[in-house]
Amino acid sequence: MTRKLFFPGMIVVVATVLAAQTSQRAEERITKEVRHELVMLPYYDVFDNLAYRVDGPKVTLFGQVTRPTLKSDAESVIKKIEGVETVDNQIEVLPLSPNDDRIRLAAYRTIFSKAPLQRYQLGAVPPIHIIVKNGNITLEGVVANEGDKNMAEIAAQGVRGAFSVKNNLRVEK
Structure with a gap:
């Protein structure tokens, strides 16, 4: 009787572990594809900032x-990735401003x-992004x-007409 309970229990544990590994691999694949698709966007440049979060089949987009x-x-492009079911687009479109354009170029x-x-x-998409x-x-x-x-940061602080500088640059490890 103990054997009869042991084997079905083992099958459930193994199935649960395999399902978790499969979903983790799928999420890693989606993460890699999202990054690739965003970097390949034709008009994505130094004055834009795109970020994302992958939660299973849901992708949340952030940035400016x-x-x-x-x-x-x-x-x-993110909606077309296999395995992505929903996209929450929280990307902010920056306001049109000739002054901001001048500050961007000066920075x-x-x-x-x-x-x-x-x-x-x-590179096509430089690692430093300047958001104004x-x-x-x-x-x-x-x-x-x-x-x-x-x-x-010091260089950006020297830009005439800029009111403030916020430095969110991360140092790679």
């Missing part, structure tokens, strides 16, 4: 973009004119060390 079409493009020139930061300028909203600069992304993080 300068073009409304980028927000809708991001949502549509870009100032930050990437510093020799140690020039390497972050390379209503005259306020926010730096997002990843840098190699604390010195680069501080240098980017």
Whole structure:
């Protein structure tokens, strides 16, 4: 009698473990595909910031973009990924402002004119993102060390017309 209970119980435990591993692999695959699809968006650049969270079949999009079409493009490419059932698009479209555009360009020139930061300028989507909203600069992304993080902030603080600088850069480990 003990054997009869033991084997069905083992089957349930093994099935539960296999289901958990399969769902974890699916979530890892979705995470990898979401990142790839977002980075491949044609108009995603240094002045946009896209982030995401994968919770099983649900993907939540965050960030700020300068073009409304980028927000809708991001949502549509994520919906096409196999295994994604719902997309919660919380991406903010930044307001149109000639002053913000001027500050963006000035911040870009100032930050990437510093020799140690020039390497972050390379690539289709640079690791440093410059977000400007209503005259306020926010730096997002990843840098190699604390010195680069501080240098980017100091450079951004030197931009004329900017009201504030918030440094959300993360140092890679």
